Amino acid sequence: MERTQTRLRPEDQANVDRFISTGTNATERNRFRPLKLMFWLAVVIVMLGVISRLIGVLILG
Numbered sequence: 618m619e620r621t622q623t624r625l626r627p628e629d630q631a632n633v634d635r636f637i638s639t640g641t642n643a644t645e646r647n648r649f650r651p652l653k654l655m656f657w658l659a660v661v662i663v664m665l666g667v668i669s670r671l672i673g674v675l676i677l678g
Contacts, residue, residue: 623630 625633
């Protein structure tokens with residue numbers, strides 16, 4: 618097995634590890650769901666189409 622090596626000194630690596638484990642980097646995130654994103658994108662596009670159709674019919678005649 619190959620061992621991962623670092624070019625940092627142990628003190629510097631400890632600082633990096635402490636930084637990574639705090640703040641924004643320590644926040645648990647939900648997993649990415651591309652199908653949910655595509656669904657909401659389709660909903661927004663359909664709604665914009667409906668709004669534009671209503672504007673065309675009601676305002677422009």
